[in-house]
Amino acid sequence: MTFELETAVSPENLRRVAIDPVSRVEGHGKVTILLDADNKVHQVRLHIVEFRGFEKFIQGRPYWEVPVMVQRLCGICPVSHHLAASKAMDMMLGVKQLTPTAEKIRRLMHYGQILQSHALHFFHLSSPDLLFGFGSDVAARNVVGVIAAHPEIATKGVLLRKYGQEVIRMTAGKRVHGTGSIPGGVNKSLSLEERAELLKGIYQMVVWSREAVGMIRQLFEQNLAEYNEFGRFRSAGMCLVRADGAMDLYHGGLRARDAGGNTLFDHYDYGRYWDVIAEDVKPWSYMKFPFFKSLGPEDGSYRVGPLTRVTHCDSIPTPLADKERQEFVAYDNGSAAGATLGYHWARMIEMLHAAESIKDLLHDDDVTGHDLMASGERQERGVGVIEAPRGTLIHHYRVDENDQVIRANLIVSTTHNNQAMNTAVREVAKKYLNGKEITEGLLNHIEVAIRAFDPCLSCATHALGQMPLQVSIVDADGAVSDAVTRDQRGLTREIP
Amino acid sequence: MNATTTFHLDGEEIPFTPGQTIMQAAVAAGTYIPHLCWHPDFQVNGSCKLCTVKVNGRFGSSCTMEAQVGMEVENRTAEIDDKRRTLLQMLFVEGNHFCPSCEKSGDCSLQATAYELKMMSPHFDMFYPDRPVDASHPDVLLDFNRCIMCGLCVAASRDVDGKNVFYMGGRGLLGRRVHISSESGRLADTGFAVTDRAASICPVGVILPKRRGFAVPIGQRKYDLAPISEQVKVKTP
Numbered sequence: 082m083t084f085e086l087e088t089a090v091s092p093e094n095l096r097r098v099a100i101d102p103v104s105r106v107e108g109h110g111k112v113t114i115l116l117d118a119d120n121k122v123h124q125v126r127l128h129i130v131e132f133r134g135f136e137k138f139i140q141g142r143p144y145w146e147v148p149v150m151v152q153r154l155c156g157i158c159p160v161s162h163h164l165a166a167s168k169a170m171d172m173m174l175g176v177k178q179l180t181p182t183a184e185k186i187r188r189l190m191h192y193g194q195i196l197q198s199h200a201l202h203f204f205h206l207s208s209p210d211l212l213f214g215f216g217s218d219v220a221a222r223n224v225v226g227v228i229a230a231h232p233e234i235a236t237k238g239v240l241l242r243k244y245g246q247e248v249i250r251m252t253a254g255k256r257v258h259g260t261g262s263i264p265g266g267v268n269k270s271l272s273l274e275e276r277a278e279l280l281k282g283i284y285q286m287v288v289w290s291r292e293a294v295g296m297i298r299q300l301f302e303q304n305l306a307e308y309n310e311f312g313r314f315r316s317a318g319m320c321l322v323r324a325d326g327a328m329d330l331y332h333g334g335l336r337a338r339d340a341g342g343n344t345l346f347d348h349y350d351y352g353r354y355w356d357v358i359a360e361d362v363k364p365w366s367y368m369k370f371p372f373f374k375s376l377g378p379e380d381g382s383y384r385v386g387p388l389t390r391v392t393h394c395d396s397i398p399t400p401l402a403d404k405e406r407q408e409f410v411a412y413d414n415g416s417a418a419g420a421t422l423g424y425h426w427a428r429m430i431e432m433l434h435a436a437e438s439i440k441d442l443l444h445d446d447d448v449t450g451h452d453l454m455a456s457g458e459r460q461e462r463g464v465g466v467i468e469a470p471r472g473t474l475i476h477h478y479r480v481d482e483n484d485q486v487i488r489a490n491l492i493v494s495t496t497h498n499n500q501a502m503n504t505a506v507r508e509v510a511k512k513y514l515n516g517k518e519i520t521e522g523l524l525n526h527i528e529v530a531i532r533a534f535d536p537c538l539s540c541a542t543h544a545l546g547q548m549p550l551q552v553s554i555v556d557a558d559g560a561v562s563d564a565v566t567r568d569q570r571g572l573t574r575e576i577p
Numbered sequence: 578m579n580a581t582t583t584f585h586l587d588g589e590e591i592p593f594t595p596g597q598t599i600m601q602a603a604v605a606a607g608t609y610i611p612h613l614c615w616h617p618d619f620q621v622n623g624s625c626k627l628c629t630v631k632v633n634g635r636f637g638s639s640c641t642m643e644a645q646v647g648m649e650v651e652n653r654t655a656e657i658d659d660k661r662r663t664l665l666q667m668l669f670v671e672g673n674h675f676c677p678s679c680e681k682s683g684d685c686s687l688q689a690t691a692y693e694l695k696m697m698s699p700h701f702d703m704f705y706p707d708r709p710v711d712a713s714h715p716d717v718l719l720d721f722n723r724c725i726m727c728g729l730c731v732a733a734s735r736d737v738d739g740k741n742v743f744y745m746g747g748r749g750l751l752g753r754r755v756h757i758s759s760e761s762g763r764l765a766d767t768g769f770a771v772t773d774r775a776a777s778i779c780p781v782g783v784i785l786p787k788r789r790g791f792a793v794p795i796g797q798r799k800y801d802l803a804p805i806s807e808q809v810k811v812k813t814p
Contacts (some may be wrong), residue, residue, distance in 0.1 A: 150678035254795025483712035
């Protein structure tokens with residue numbers, strides 16, 4: 082089956098516009114658009130042309146190496162892979178319950194990552210679009226421009242991220258690619274000095290996180306019509322929730338709702354995720370398209386990440402974030418909670434939740450405890466699921482009797498969001514590109530929609546506003562009739 | 578200090594007893610000469626050549642050359658360290674050394690020596706040799722991807738454990754490697770035990786006790802505490 086604008090009926094007579102590379106999701110992505118003579122859009126596809134290979138080369142490796150090795154998938158949120166793999170190996174070792182110290186140190190590590198990753202995405206990568214406008218002057222639409230125009234906002238963003246990285250360093254051993262979480266527990270807790278050091282800064286982080294929620298709310302209020310409608314579409318969603326239905330980014334059962342808000346499954350044991358989720362393949366994409374089995378590939382695509390988590394949970398177990406959640410879902414009769422750009426608002430609410438959670442954990446004496454490891458009865462299989470900054474992350478391994486991994490399957494957030502990102506890009510293309518001449522500003526609208534889902538894409542995209550783009554319009558006979566290049570020198574057009 | 582029983586190492590007077598090698602005398606004096614295959618408890622192998630020094634202007638292996646009165650030995654000069662760096666780069670590209678996910682990272686002599694000699698890149702093309710992982714033993718993992726052919730496991734199993742579990746065999750750069758002395762070629766089919774001396778002798782990450790990887794946090798591993806050059810053990814043969 083295909084979705085609207087996924088496949089043109091007669092592509093042979095259409096012009097092809099390619100944004101290649103858009104940037105990367107742990108690799109590279111591109112957008113291709115097919116237009117007719119009147120510049121009407123007939124086909125839009127977001128291709129994630131990534132090849133990771135981790136599932137293959139992890140085979141044969143000893144299981145205790147996996148949490149350290151697979152985190153190399155990512156340099157922005159490696160803690161997600163580190164913890165998801167650790168949780169899978171906990172299950173494989175038969176560990177049903179970590180020691181209190183181990184679980185709280187892992188949670189601390191995870192909340193540190195949520196804080197730094199969300200701060201990075203919002204302040205460094207997306208705030209230039211939101212503060213200056215999607216089609217604003219490209220020379221200023223970057224983090225340097227934000228520093229020049231809004232130094233106070235930029236400084237807070239940098240310091241929020243720095244604090245999150247420090248939490249990771251003290252729990253994992255390094256700011257990026259540490260080793261703190263190991264199968265069955267952790268290899269360190271906090272020293273009293275480390276705890277005191279983190280406590281010094283956390284109250285300011287809570288204040289700044291709260292201000293960030295206020296900032297994105299204000300942006301919504303100032304641009305309500307545009308933000309509400311930009312790339313908007315109805316979608317099913319999935320996330321982890323705690324036993325009482327509250328948000329839990331580290332552990333819980335799976336909750337899924339269809340596009341109409343009806344519950345498909347709730348508190349589902351992720352150890353058998355394959356009973357409710359399947360993956361579709363399409364000939365034009367290297368990436369799979371997950372869907373809910375009960376709805377089928379046609380209607381079963383879904384989205385994950387902050388927007389789904391904040392709108393699907395019954396509450397957030399920290400008071401300031403929960404208050405913001407209630408206001409978010411009620412805002413303008415729920416309009417923001419269904420908007421693609423609502424991701425940013427939800428992301429900031431989660432950042433506040435992470436800051437509050439870090440504060441609570443730092444006041445818990447267990448984080449300085451010394452009982453670090455648990456054990457159990459060895460199993461053959463392990464599944465670990467965590468709510469990474471960008472959404473639900475699934476790690477699934479089988480380990481043989483010699484302790485070697487014999488099978489691995491990773492379903493990352495970007496894969497869950499594949500169809501949703503394609504749909505958002507199509508909505509934006511329909512509205513903004515139909516019949517228009519290609520400009521840098523219009524290209525950026527496409528990227529703004531993608532960025533709402535996944536900062537890994539926007540990472541290189543927004544590197545000082547110098548994301549390389551090449552767009553060519555090719556006639557039906559194969560001749561290039563129009564070509565636009567964007568690089569460090571700016572936008573240049575070459576018409577043959 | 579008695580002038581008849583000393584030599585000079587980078588200008589420093591080093592005492593020695595007759596029969597001691599330059600390496601033995603240097604270590605006894607607490608002076609570091611980079612090395613990988615030499616170990617104070619075992620017979621000299623002389624394979625890695627990392628301990629090469631200049632003796633009275635000529636290159637020689639400090640682990641095999643006996644100290645002589647009045648020798649002028651150059652050790653940590655820019656010229657010699659540059660050659661050592663090249664030797665290290667060759668060792669790295671000949672095997673499959675992926676420090677980022679290796680549980681020996683922070684405790685590895687190869688890695689620590691590379692840091693000591695400021696090796697910044699492999700320089701040469703990687704060989705990517707096809708080397709086996711033997712996980713058959715219940716307590717010990719063998720990952721030959723990281724082997725540097727130092728021969729210490731062979732010596733320890735033969736001379737201390739009396740088991741001859743390992744032997745060096747094959748020819749050529751890619752053919753020569755450590756083998757297991759069992760009909761099946763599997764470690765599980767030998768008398769190897771995790772308590773053997775050979776189980777704890779490997780300077781890199783080939784012979785590892787199972788299920789203990791990454792138990793020591795970053796910051797507390799051997800070479801997190803001090804560079805390898807400052808961890809010279811004062812031992813006598």
